[in-house]
Amino acid sequence: EPEVTQTPSHQVTQMGQEVILRCVPISNHLYFYWYRQILGQKVEFLVSFYNNEISEKSEIFDDQFSVERPDGSNFTLKIRSTKLEDSAMYFCASSEDLGTGTYEQYFGPGTRLTVT
Amino acid sequence: GEDVEQSLFLSVREGDSSVINCTYTDSSSTYLYWYKQEPGAGLQLLTYIFSNMDMKQDQRLTVLLNKKDKHLSLRIADTQTGDSAIYFCAEETSGTYKYIFGTGTRLKVLA
Numbered sequence: 001e002p003e004v005t006q007t008p009s010h011q012v013t014q015m016g017q018e019v020i021l022r023c024v025p026i027s028n029h030l031y032f033y034w035y036r037q038i039l040g041q042k043v044e045f046l047v048s049f050y051n052n053e054i055s056e057k058s059e060i061f062d063d064q065f066s067v068e069r070p071d072g073s074n075f076t077l078k079i080r081s082t083k084l085e086d087s088a089m090y091f092c093a094s095s096e097d098l099g100t101g102t103y104e105q106y107f108g109p110g111t112r113l114t115v116t
Numbered sequence: 117g118e119d120v121e122q123s124l125f126l127s128v129r130e131g132d133s134s135v136i137n138c139t140y141t142d143s144s145s146t147y148l149y150w151y152k153q154e155p156g157a158g159l160q161l162l163t164y165i166f167s168n169m170d171m172k173q174d175q176r177l178t179v180l181l182n183k184k185d186k187h188l189s190l191r192i193a194d195t196q197t198g199d200s201a202i203y204f205c206a207e208e209t210s211g212t213y214k215y216i217f218g219t220g221t222r223l224k225v226l227a
Contacts, residue, residue: 004158031213043159043204045214056214091158095213103213107151107159 002026004108006092012114013082021077021111023092032075033093082115118142120207120218127224134195136221138188138205145207150190153202200225
């Protein structure tokens with residue numbers, strides 16, 4: 001069964017450093033998303049991406065964040081200058097337009113980002 | 117703003133039914149989803165319901181939706197130890213692709 005994959009599974013970085021989290025969505029999906037889950041808190045939407053541009057973003061997704069689909073398979077989240085409060089599990093998701101009105105999102109296993 | 121709430125914990129005995137509840141505030145929700153998260157794993161889509169339905173059954177899973185009260189529940193029949201996980205409800209609203217997640221309910225199944 002096709003699945004969303006993410007690398008690395010765990011990333012440790014120092015405050016102020018740039019990190020890139022990588023995702024390979026399901027191959028025929030056209031909609032891509034990033035969410036994050038701070039330990040013990042809700043899963044929060046960050047950004048959605050379609051047709052090589054951001055469709056929607058939350059207030060969390062400020063200028064420190066960017067997303068890119070550099071080739072036909074990868075979808076990346078870059079944090080330019082990490083802060084302690086960026087420590088969280090980051091989930092990538094993808095979906096397709098089934099023509100039914102729903103866009104069932106399939107999630108990857110997550111990347112745990114630890115900022116020290 | 118949109119908010120989705122769930123109770124934090126539920127403990128049941130193996131073989132019993134589990135009922136996990138969720139309330140939401142956004143009346144323009146179009147689809148509501150249930151996801152399962154096992155330790156160290158991602159979010160696995162279990163099932164979803166369209167907002168104009170009041171019930172959906174899928175093998176051991178039954179989803180009930182009370183749109184008037186904005187209340188969603190997931191019933192797991194014959195709960196097994198492998199069902200132990202965190203269960204999240206999520207809503208999708210018209211005109212947006214984002215999901216709003218609940219706090220998650222940790223289900224513990226006792227043998």
